Amino acid sequence: MPNFRIRRTLAAAILALPAAAISLPASANDAYPSRPIRLVVPFAAGSGTDAVARITAKELGDALNQNVIVDNRPGANGSIAAEIVAQAAPDGYTLFMTTNTTHSANPSLMKKLPYDPIKDFTPVARMGNLPFMLVINPKLPVKTVGELIAYAKSHPGMSYASGNSTGIVSGATLARMAQIDLLHVPYKSTPPAMTDVIAGQVPMMFVDVAAGIANVKAGRMRALAVTTAQRSRLLPDLPPIGDAPELKGFDITSWNGVFAPAKTPQPIVDRLNRELSKIAASKEVAPKFEALGFEAFGQTPQQFAGFVGSELVKWNKLVKDAGIQPE
Template sequence: MQFRAQFKRIAAFSLMFAAAAASHAQTAATFPTKPIHIVVPFAAGTTTDQAARYVGQKMSEQYKQPVIVENKAGANGFIALQYLLQQPADGHYITFGTNTTHAANTALFKKVPYEPVNDFVPLSGVIIGGVVLVVAPSTPANNVQEFIALAKKKGRLTFGSGNSSSRAGGEVMRDLANIELVNVSYKALPAAITDVIGGQIDAVFGDAPAVMPLVRAGKLKALGVSTRARMPGYEDIPTIAEQGVSGYETNGWIAAFAPKGTPADVADKLGKTIADIMRTPDAAKYFGANAWKPIPMSRSELAAFQKTEIARWARLVEKAGIVPE
């Protein structure tokens, strides 16, 4: 009698477990059931925004659901990620994080209102690339050495930043070239770029997709690129390192993350979808037009990459002499 009762309890538990597993599997099989929101920590027109809109359109075509890009700029991504973590962790809200939000912030700030590893689920890498030192066309400097000479002549120059890549670009230059470069922080990089064009600040170390269209239009002048080798498609622009600033190299990246608690099978589906999009020739062509390249990754590869990048940015911030705010 007691054995039969125990057997029934075990059988009931097994049925409940099987039903829960089936329901969970069905969640991934039927996902998404409503619009997906990509929360972007930076303003419209930034590289992150461009990437989210490109990938979002491809996801919408595949999933047959709208994909809505929500720009929530400000505070180096704090606003966007705090907002994201308040949303349901069911896969319908994700973010396109960057080296700023998911690596550098822990070194740039004494207190960060989220945990970049434990509060998120990695999905896939998106793109990686360098920054470009740009100035107004009227600036009396046509290369990096002339820019350095101008800074020494004037005593100091200003540069605008709207993310960690643009901030590090100037701070590393200041340190390695031994010149006075003063950072002016902006809510978003496009505002800093506008002020360079208008003459309010002297320079920007901007993401290539954000600044190169303006260089081609004659509204900005490119002096050098931050990557180790010259950028594909822009081989006429020398690297900053080859122009006499030995050891100079910075870059930025974008990757997709979901809030902690997102079901693993849903995260797997999202990650595979994004990675597959980034493996297409169309993605390579679209982002390669501005010298950034796709970096599709598995979820485990992105997790390992992020941890390496957190350590790399900590070293970079320390080397550049940036004091955490």
């Protein structure tokens, strides 16, 4: 009987304590992250997105005191990687650093997708823009976009390589606006496409600055223009492609951001957004991004979600205007 009275008294005392004093053990969200995080990238090592992802993974790992491992899953225009992330557990341990390829262009470029860019993902943070440039093999006897158009008109069927949707749509847009006959040569990712441009197997391509700048500086490729309407602050000497009279209004930009699987808990999303936004705004990290030709800046998850929705509409129009048929 005395033992019963002790237990009853102890129970009453516990019930009388403030809620904070008897809080339950930390939840999985509160302990996050307790193991390494996988950052899936839809393009091969050596691509611009891969380079940005590796800097981001290092900085995010330091901020979270946990390893962030880059997992390259190229192929099918990014769809393989997107499907992997869409089917992953929504626990914050699988993230997706991707671009407009998987989340803006693919729904218009492909008849069937193994994922839904809106329903299957939780937007975490937009990280910035990946400016693209038109590059050629340096042996091609042209120095300007106008000269390239004239050369292409006298050499119908000239080919262009692509390693992602921005390259595909930019090439088709150039062909339509300049009224030239170009043959599209698709590649699994950007590095092998650049290799063939450098070797002269394919004379030209549109490539993100992050992936192509080293080869341009080394003289292995010649850059003619950026694909944006305005000059890039990272390449101020390179004119916009729209400066050519035939290409007035040409304006294509590639964006970069991080997603998690749908239904990832909001506290985890908010934590990741805070850290990723700090990385994008960091003065210490900025020179690393700029050296790649990456224009870094942050957005809240809500802002990023709205942006993704608007980009789906924009890229649907770009693809249709370029005359590209879904495959």
